Amino acid sequence: MQGETAIIGNGDSVLAFKAGGVDAYPADDALKARETLRRLAMTYKVIFITDDLADPLDDLISRMNEQPYPVIVPIPSEGGSTGYAVKKLKEHMERALGVDILFNKEER
């Protein structure tokens, strides 16, 4: 518990981040992840979380957007991305601008 960056993820994949100087906290289900995230938010500045776990924790993550820190970043897990991060991005864009300026071309 001395670093400033942490990662929460399921399975072994989070261990790889330990080599990059990131503290790894494995969590197998959403309940465990919620509890871990709550605890880590007190001490860590940046917390990466795999997006399969981030999806059910959406309410908690949105609440943390009120202050600059901690920063919660969803990342793809070893099974690939669930599209959670892109969904959030789109949400923010539509909230602020009212229109989609990034993805509309791809959808057509």
Added chain:
Amino acid sequence: MARLNVNPTRMELKRLKGRLSTAVRGHKLLKDKSDEMIRRFSVLIKENKRLRDEVEKELSDCLAQFAYASGVSSRAQLEKAFSIPKVKLDVEYSTDNIMSVDVPKITVNGAAGGELPYAFAEITSEADYSVKKISEVIVEMMKLAEVEKTVAMLAAEIERNKRRVNALEHVMIPQLNETIDYIRSKLDENERAATTRLMKVKDMIADRNG
């Protein structure tokens, strides 16, 4: 639009005029703030999209590689190999101020080196690739963290600001305008009434004397 419930007096008229000019100035300022925030936001969101795509691509790649490694070695072995992190991220965390929104600012001073935290004999070589890659990607990830949070906070602030602008434009200012018009017409009416009364009195006096 309902007008405010005030007494039609000169005092009140003066007070309301002051409020109207403040509201109009505030509306202009907020509108400018909104425009500038949206300009910044649209730059940031493009940056965010680019970083996000890049990080997701690289990460899926190295995590997939790492999955091979974890398939070959047992969990205990892996945990042992990674238990002592050799590299420490040298990162500075501060806050920046974009249009009076406090946003995080993360500067990575020293990128983590490509050193492996374990001996080659300890673990399969599949892990090497992903570990090296992650040390590189982590810098991008920190940048993404900063940009993504900024986008999120800015989006919330833009929405809040839009509400304020709308409230001023469509509620406050029309209300004040209508109330001012009302007071003005009431005062004019009183003045006309006073004049007619005086003329009438004058006529009556002239009749009596004449």
